[in-house]
Amino acid sequence: MLKFENLVIGYNSKEPLYPAISFNINSGDFWGIVGANGAGKSTLLQTILKIIPPISGKVIKTETNLKVGYVPQYQNITKEFPITVEEVVLMGCYNKSSWGVFSKKEIKKLIQNRLEEFSILHLAKKEFSKISGGERQRVFLARAMLNSPNLLILDEPSTGIDEDGKEELLNILKNLHKSNNLTIIMISHDKAEIDFLATHKLIFNKKERKISIF
Numbered sequence: 001m002l003k004f005e006n007l008v009i010g011y012n013s014k015e016p017l018y019p020a021i022s023f024n025i026n027s028g029d030f031w032g033i034v035g036a037n038g039a040g041k042s043t044l045l046q047t048i049l050k051i052i053p054p055i056s057g058k059v060i061k062t063e064t065n066l067k068v069g070y071v072p073q074y075q076n077i078t079k080e081f082p083i084t085v086e087e088v089v090l091m092g093c094y095n096k097s098s099w100g101v102f103s104k105k106e107i108k109k110l111i112q113n114r115l116e117e118f119s120i121l122h123l124a125k126k127e128f129s130k131i132s133g134g135e136r137q138r139v140f141l142a143r144a145m146l147n148s149p150n151l152l153i154l155d156e157p158s159t160g161i162d163e164d165g166k167e168e169l170l171n172i173l174k175n176l177h178k179s180n181n182l183t184i185i186m187i188s189h190d191k192a193e194i195d196f197l198a199t200h201k202l203i204f205n206k207k208e209r210k211i212s213i214f
Contacts, residue, residue: 001027001066001151001183002048007057009043016055017043018204018211025157025185025200027063027150028125030177031033032194033187035204040074045155048185064136066151069144071137073187075154085131088115088125114142118172128158134165138172145176152176158193173197193207 006020017040025031033041046052048059049070077088089111115121118138123131128139137157144152157173158166173196177184189196192203201214 001025001029001061001063003058003060003062005058005060007059008055009040009047011043011052013055017098018209020057021211021213022057022141024062024182027183029141030197030199031186031202032198032200033185033204034189034191035213037189039203039204039206042155045185045187049153049181050084054115056132063150067149069147069149069152071111071140071144071152071154071157073159075140081128083128084124085120085126085128085139086111086115088128089136089143089146092143110146111142114146118142119146132165133161134169137161137165137169140157141172141176149182151183151185154184156187156189158188158190170196179200 002025004021004023004025006022009020010017010019015105031043043052047054049068077083087163090107093107103189112121112124113123118141118144119134120138123135123139128136131139141157154173158169161169170193173184173186176182186194186195186197201212203212203214205212
């Protein structure tokens with residue numbers, strides 16, 4: 001699915017964050033990326049997503065029809081913005097030319113199916129600002145999964161969620177991975193989360209300038 005060839009990440013060619021790394025992400029893998037704050041985890045994700053270029057090396061797509069869903073750590077929807085849960089999920093249709101082949105009725109049905117999949121159909125008409133942190137993350141997951149991606153990228157998805165909500169979210173992700181054979185890349189600062197979910201791990205050690213692959 002993705003092949004990393006001698007990849008060097010960072011923002012300054014004179015100060016790369018780590019030496020070059022090479023590894024493959026295959027279909028159905030769950031890759032957990034763990035490390036301290038500021039270790040460069042999000043930099044790797046931004047490189048994969050082509051938000052920033054690599055200092056050197058390549059990220060090669062080995063699957064021709066790769067569709068990516070992305071849930072960033074920081075969302076651009078404030079709690080005060082007057083928008084419903086259903087409308088947040090609908091935002092997953094924006095800027096995707098392929099959605100033009102679907103009727104409004106088909107898109108509405110698809111949104112309902114995703115809301116039901118993540119057990120938030122009952123919240124469809126509720127204001128986004130009125131739901132809990134765990135519910136908000138499930139809304140963002142529903143939005144990211146709207147177009148049935150085969151690669152899901154998550155940046156610290158459990159941040160700001162209470163323990164009950166976190167446990168529920170982790171179980172949802174585990175089931176999503178297994179039942180859909182979905183490839184997932186997830187950042188976390190919590191090693192226990194990664195141990196629970198991941199089939200493969202990247203451990204970022206900023207102090208030693210080392211990325212370990214398991």
